[in-house]
Amino acid sequence: MLNAAGTDTLNVTSEIGTLRTVMLHRPGREVENLTPELLHKLLFDDIPYLPVIQEEHDIFAETLKDQGVEVLYLEKLAEEALHFGNAKEDFVDQLLKESKSNINGASESLKEFLLDLPGGQLISKIMSGVRTSEIDQGRKRHLYEFMTDQYPFYLDPMPNLYFTRDPAAVIGNGLTINRMHEGARRRESLFMEYIIRYHPRFASKEIPVWLNRDYDFPVEGGDELVLSKDTIAIGVSARTSARGIERLAVNLFQKQDQVKKVVAIEIPKSRAFMHLDTVFTMVDYDKFTIHPAIQGPAGEMNIYILEKHDEDPNRVAISTRTNLIETLKEVLHLNDVTLIPCGGGDAIVAAREQWNDGSNTLAIAPGVVVTYNRNYVSNRIMREHGIDVIDIPSSELSRGRGGPRCMSMPIVRDNL
Numbered sequence: 496m497l498n499a500a501g502t503d504t505l506n507v508t509s510e511i512g513t514l515r516t517v518m519l520h521r522p523g524r525e526v527e528n529l530t531p532e533l534l535h536k537l538l539f540d541d542i543p544y545l546p547v548i549q550e551e552h553d554i555f556a557e558t559l560k561d562q563g564v565e566v567l568y569l570e571k572l573a574e575e576a577l578h579f580g581n582a583k584e585d586f587v588d589q590l591l592k593e594s595k596s597n598i599n600g601a602s603e604s605l606k607e608f609l610l611d612l613p614g615g616q617l618i619s620k621i622m623s624g625v626r627t628s629e630i631d632q633g634r635k636r637h638l639y640e641f642m643t644d645q646y647p648f649y650l651d652p653m654p655n656l657y658f659t660r661d662p663a664a665v666i667g668n669g670l671t672i673n674r675m676h677e678g679a680r681r682r683e684s685l686f687m688e689y690i691i692r693y694h695p696r697f698a699s700k701e702i703p704v705w706l707n708r709d710y711d712f713p714v715e716g717g718d719e720l721v722l723s724k725d726t727i728a729i730g731v732s733a734r735t736s737a738r739g740i741e742r743l744a745v746n747l748f749q750k751q752d753q754v755k756k757v758v759a760i761e762i763p764k765s766r767a768f769m770h771l772d773t774v775f776t777m778v779d780y781d782k783f784t785i786h787p788a789i790q791g792p793a794g795e796m797n798i799y800i801l802e803k804h805d806e807d808p809n810r811v812a813i814s815t816r817t818n819l820i821e822t823l824k825e826v827l828h829l830n831d832v833t834l835i836p837c838g839g840g841d842a843i844v845a846a847r848e849q850w851n852d853g854s855n856t857l858a859i860a861p862g863v864v865v866t867y868n869r870n871y872v873s874n875r876i877m878r879e880h881g882i883d884v885i886d887i888p889s890s891e892l893s894r895g896r897g898g899p900r901c902m903s904m905p906i907v908r909d910n911l
């Protein structure tokens with residue numbers, strides 16, 4: 496399906512095909528609603544300095560544009576989508592329903608407050624969060640709203656939105672709109688649901704949704720890697736459940752005829768390794784970054800290949816593998832595969848650079864990646880392996896614990 500620009504609406508059949516269209520979110524005021532008490536809950540380790548994180552993000556976007564990539568912004572698409580049908584009111588209702596625990600009964604006054612906001616401010620207000628102090632006295636209806644020592648937000652800020660990779664991910668000509676594992680991120684995928692349903696660029700294109708956010712078991716985009724047109728890899732991680740992966744595999748095998756294999760790769764469930772793409776990304780036809788700590792001493796791992804079940808379409812056939820290189824060679828039909836170790840394999844450098852997303856690369860073409868400049872050892876090692884590394888400033892962007900791949904949702908890539 497072609498859009499007005501003459502390109503496919505959605506098309507991602509690899510991790511490395513030339514990137515044509517990507518969706519980003521420029522960090523906004525939500526980052527300034529982080530406080531030390533909220534850091535843990537909101538999945539941050541420090542408070543970014545807004546002017547600098549925005550400057551760094553703009554450089555990221557310009558870098559992509561300079562390479563000919565069309566950059567779409569989540570906030571703009573969401574704002575535009577809400578102009579159609581009942582989208583605006585439905586969206587606010589749904590958001591308030593999903594934010595129940597914070598609203599604690601104040602949803603009527605909040606709904607009025609949000610719907611009264613002048614055009615253009617609704618989405619940014621929802622993203623940045625609504626402080627209890629923002630609802631004026633006249634709107635207060637409940638005793639607890641008059642108390643002084645209460646939780647500061649009716650709607651929590653969503654500071655992780657600039658990691659557009661996670662709430663939704665394109666596979667082939669469709670996408671997953673994800674049920675997020677963490678409460679702090681659960682509402683994020685609502686934006687994509689409304690964009691797909693109402694935005695003229697996507698609505699009426701009959702875009703298949705391979706797994707939707709109402710499914711009970713989580714899957715996050717940082718775990719979803721499109722290795723080739725017929726094989727995807729998914730991390731079984733702190734964020735993505737085995738059940739979610741199996742359901743996605745069943746749906747893919749039932750609803751389309753391109754993807755034949757889902758490779759589930761189990762990784763340690765830790766904060767530093769929250770998604771597969773924090774420890775493993777594809778940078779060329781036969782080259783991948785890896786954080787060595789995800790493998791056993793002899794390179795062993797728990798890997799499961801899911802394929803269509805011969806008799807029961809609601810099940811999958813599962814076979815096991817224990818070696819990542821051998822598995823990649825098998826599913827990608829390659830004679831050799833190179834794993835480029837984060838930090839060059841030095842245990843201290845690897846841990847430090849992985850913490851700042853040294854393995855998290857965004858491929859914009861085969862052998863061409865965008866990375867953080869602070870991971871200079873990993874960047875050097877990639878260059879020594881013949882990869883064209885474009886590094887960007889990253890002092891503030893990295894404080895959210897995600898790198899260039901996490902910060903980008905590819906919408907269209909060329910087929911290999």
Ligand SMILES: NC(=O)NCCC[C@H](N)C(=O)O
Binds near residue numbers: 716717900
């Ligand atoms: N794909 C990714 O690894 N995304 C980074 C997400 C970081 C965010 N602070 C989170 O904990 O969800």
